[in-house]
Every structure is written in structure tokens, then in C-alpha cells.
Amino acid sequence: MFVIIDFCLIPLGVGVSVSKYVAECQKIFKEANLNYSMHAYGTNVEGEWDEVFAAVKKCHEVIHQMGAPRISSTVRIGTRTDRQQYMEDKIASVKQKLNI
Numbered sequence: 224m225f226v227i228i229d230f231c232l233i234p235l236g237v238g239v240s241v242s243k244y245v246a247e248c249q250k251i252f253k254e255a256n257l258n259y260s261m262h263a264y265g266t267n268v269e270g271e272w273d274e275v276f277a278a279v280k281k282c283h284e285v286i287h288q289m290g291a292p293r294i295s296s297t298v299r300i301g302t303r304t305d306r307q308q309y310m311e312d313k314i315a316s317v318k319q320k321l322n323i
Contacts, residue, residue, distance in 0.1 A: 225271060225307055226300060227300075227308075228300050252278055
């Protein structure tokens with residue numbers, strides 16, 4: 224099943240800056256050959272369900288290995304059965320309505 228997720232991982236107990244942990248997750252998504260797009264408070268990821276969630280699991284494993292004793296993540300999940308829709312399609316639809 225094709226899925227688009229909005230993923231936000233927050234390592235706890237590592238100080239205020241978390242950018243090095245975010246960077247590791249970005250590398251994981253890239254290595255998994257997933258389409259992803261980072262934004263200010265998370266990352267959108269699209270692909271087949273098992274591949275996307277295997278990458279999310281790997282993010283948790285790697286961040287723990289980096290020394291984070293605790294991680295809190297949020298995931299919003301979107302799937303469709305009527306047609307396949309990509310992140311770009313969703314953005315293009317809104318831009319069209321805004322005449323951008």
C-alpha cells in the first residue's frame with residue numbers, strides 16, 4: 224500500500240539542538256530510496272508502507288545508538304484507495320487554486 228506520512232522525531236535528553244539527529248534521519252530516508260521532503264517541524268515521506276515504516280524504525284534505532292535515551296515521535300499517515308497520489312500532486316492542487 225502506498226503511503227504519505229508526516230514524521231517528526233524528537234530525541235529527548237540530548238540538549239536543545241537536535242539538527243544532527245534530524246540529519247541522520249534524512250540520510251536514512253535517502254538510503255532507503257524514499258521520496259522525502261524536510262520542513263521546519265518534520266519530514267514528509269512517501270512510498271510503500273513497509274519501506275516507509277522500516278525507515279522510521281531505523282531512525283529510532285540509529286538515534287538511540289547516537290546516545291538519545293528517549294525518543295518521542297509523531298506520525299500522520301495518509302493512504303488512498305481511489306488513486307495513487309504523490310506529495311507533489313497535493314501541493315500542485317493547492318497552487319493551482321491559488322493561481323501560483
